[in-house]
Amino acid sequence: DGGITQSPKYLFRKEGQNVTLSCEQNLNHDAMYWYRQDPGQGLRLIYYSQIVNDFQKGDIAEGYSVSREKKESFPLTVTSAQKNPTAFYLCASSKRGQAAMTRNTEAFFGQGTRLTVV
């Protein structure tokens, strides 16, 4: 079955350490996204990528970094510069990222990674 896999589901790290969250999709989607979810704040976009080797900052990119070396993979690194990293992180993908160009803008989501920094 096609889908998006995020790993691990739960992650604990000590303050000051960088940590990388994995996101893999086998849907052959061009666009991939990382969102952060905090209670009462909905989903906030961290980074997105519309094509391999290219990505753009979202609304809350500070303290995060990404790479897109392969179409299937879009890992997110939470760096020590992120002041409040404890959150639920969701990865998503869609067929294309250009909303004006296509109707295929619905996003498919992974199951999320809950990161706790202590």
Added chain:
Amino acid sequence: AQSVTQLDSQVPVFEEAPVELRCNYSSSVSVYLFWYVQYPNQGLQLLLKYLSGSTLVKGINGFEAEFNKSQTSFHLRKPSVHISDTAEYFCAVSFSGYSTLTFGKGTMLLVSP
């Protein structure tokens, strides 16, 4: 500026009662509209979407939504809810010319017996 507003953070309702979850957006460009559902500690699952055509859209699990362009709304409805519908519901909008979805802050639907 483009924005999405879900007016209710929580909606409590009894089982088998009807429910409406409200979503309004602000935009000067054309839009595509979506409703997603999230169960605890899970990702988001698409309930339904409006791209064009009929303004009444039917989705999974008996949900439907109506696009009202003049009121810039896309409210989600279900005539009779079940306990299993307890979840958080997100309205999302794709604004023409933008490459990403904009999400509302979510509405927690709490169904009790």
